[in-house]
Amino acid sequence: MTHDSAASQHSASNAILDDDAFTPSPDSALWRRDFLLGAATASYQIEGAATEDGRLPSIWDTFSATPGKVLAGDTGAVACDHYHRWSGDLDLLKDLNFEAYRFSIAWPRVMDASGRPNPKGIAFYKRLLERLKEQGIQTFATLYHWDLPQHLEDRGGWLNRDTAYRFADYADLMSRELTGLVDAWMTLNEPWCSAYLGYGNGHHAPGLSNPRYPTQAMHHLLLGHGLATQVLRANDAKSAKGIVANVGRGTPNSQTPADITAARRFEVQHNAWILDPLLKGEYPAELFELWPGTEPLVLDGDMETIAAPLDFLGINYYFRTNVKSDGAHGYTEVPLPGVERTQMGWEVYPDGLRDLLVGFHDAYDNLPPIYITENGMASDDSVQDGEVVDAQRIAFLKRHLAAVDAAIKKGVDVRGYFVWSLLDNFEWAFGYERRFGVVHVDYDTQKRTKKRSAELIARFIAERNARDGG
Incomplete structure (x- = not known):
């Protein structure tokens, strides 16, 4: 998004920026005190300190x-310098x-190449959790x-069955070290991205591209x-x-049988590929027709082993994809054409989140409780007169919470x-x-500036808490 388009969006969205921008309907579940509202981040995206303290x-x-x-040519070597600025x-x-x-x-950060614990790295997460x-x-x-250790990728990464066992060793160490400090553990974030973008099309690390690998x-x-x-x-105990799965809504470009099948297969590849083995103990047969x-x-x-019962399922959702048959x-x-998009080029489509959640509820008898573990949007935000007025994000979050x-x-x-993300x-x-x-980061100075969206979220949570006695 250019600054000109951001300004025009600001003008078109003034109605969103009123005092009740995050005030749901009186019967909304969002008013419940047991409905958690949180923010999310990820280590490589914010920590920096890429070579410090034994990492x-x-x-x-x-x-x-x-x-x-x-x-x-950007890297995560410094990122948001969260490793040093975590307290703030x-x-x-x-x-x-x-x-x-x-x-x-x-x-x-927490283990050496022989699998021995790194005390300095573990101490960082203990301080954070405490x-x-x-x-x-x-x-x-x-x-x-x-952020798979490179020495494991050198031995084949996730193409090597042994990596699954090394991951269990890592989980064993962290759960022994951090017992009592973690309310909820998530094993993997978005295995679809790790498998397909990392090993299928090479868009993500480790950058391999082979149709048989994913x-x-x-x-x-x-x-x-x-x-x-x-x-x-x-x-x-x-x-x-x-576990956290990113899911995609696929819609057919027409109501022809071929396009309807194409949309179903999109969702098989993006959703059932992960959820069926977790919740049914099998891979979807249609995946291998695709x-x-x-x-x-x-x-x-x-x-x-894969289908062991889950206490919860994390769902990450960002956009839908309109598809047609490839013949x-x-x-x-x-x-x-003509749809609202974010800076990523992704269509803003809140109904897709609702449709997927309802669809999973209907498809899986043993669907565990769900947390929306990521939802958010990218925009070309800048600080103007000490403020960041992110009108499109405010509207995005409001509509997705309604979904x-x-x-x-x-x-x-x-x-x-959980809003993605706490920090740029x-x-x-x-x-x-x-x-x-929802917080702007100046990467030159590392200054943090709360965006308007963050202020409105904070206001809503405070209002909800006040209604329920604090």
């Missing part, structure tokens, strides 16, 4: 240092009245948000999830255990919502150009 290289250090892989960032969380914080632990507990903020810790990488990711869940339950000949090697007992097994994206409420009214058990940060292959935060 080892990750696949994203390697990938972002490779010319042409990340926009403008947690004060921001508290000031904004967020009730929960979802963050990730950097695997390369402060959050002091502040009364619920803690949601993600074990894997894409399904095997996914199987080892999910096996790692299942193995890690076992040790988390053994070591930290009181915490909740779950990608013939790519069945992963599955050993006896694997699917039972063969799959689909082709057909961008719709969550609509799904709850249809019987879906949604327990909370390193947006993977797009570097620092795309700003997702």
Whole structure:
């Protein structure tokens, strides 16, 4: 988005910026005190300190240092310098009245290449969690948000079955070290991205591109999830255990049978590929009609391990994709003209979140409680006269929260919502150009500035708490 378009959006959206911008209807589930409202971040995107205190290289250090892989040659070497500024960032969380914080632990920061613990790295997360507990903020810790240690990738990464067992070792160490400090553990963030973008089309680290790789990488990711869940339950019984899946809404470009099939197969590839093994103990057969000949090697007992019961399911949602048949097994994206889009080029489509949640509720008898663990948008935000008026984000969040409420009214058990993200940060292959935060970060000075969206969220949470007696 250009500054001119942002200004015109500001003018067109003045009505959004009134005092009740985040005031839901009186019967909305968002008024319930047991509906958590939180913010989310990820280690490589905010921490920096890439070589300090024994941290080892990750696949994203390697990938972002490779010319042409990340926009403008950006890397996460400094990012938001959260490793040094964490205390102030947690004060921001508290000031904004967020009730929960979802963050990730950097695997390369807490273990050496032989699997021995790194005390300095572990101490960082202990300090973080202890402060959050002091502040009364619920803690949601993600074990894997894409920063695989490079030494494991050198041995095959997620294409190597052994990585699933090394992940379980990592989960074992962290759950023993941090027992009692974590309210909810999430094993993996968005295994679809790790498997497909990392090993299928090469858009993400480690940057491999082979049509046979993603399904095997996914199987080892999910096996790692299942193995890690076992040790988390053994070591930290009181915490909740779950996983985070990014999901996509696919809609047909026409009502022809071929396009309807194409849209269904889009959702099989983006949703059922992950959710079916977790909740049904099997991969969807239609996936291998879409990608013939790519069945992963599955050993006896694997699917039972993967399908271990979940305490909750994290759902990340951003946009929908309109598709048509490619004339063969799959689909082709057909961008719709005249729709609202974010700085990422993604269509703003709140109904997709409602439709997916209701669809999962209908499709899976054993669907666990859900948290929306990421939802948000990128815009070209800048500080003007000491303020950041992010009108499009305010409207985006308001409409997506309404979509969550609509799904709850249809019987879906949604327990909370995390805004992505607390801070502007390193947006993977797009570097620092795309700003997702409700807090603006000046990357030259590291100054944080609360955006208008953050102030309105804080006001709503305060109002909700006041209604319920504080």
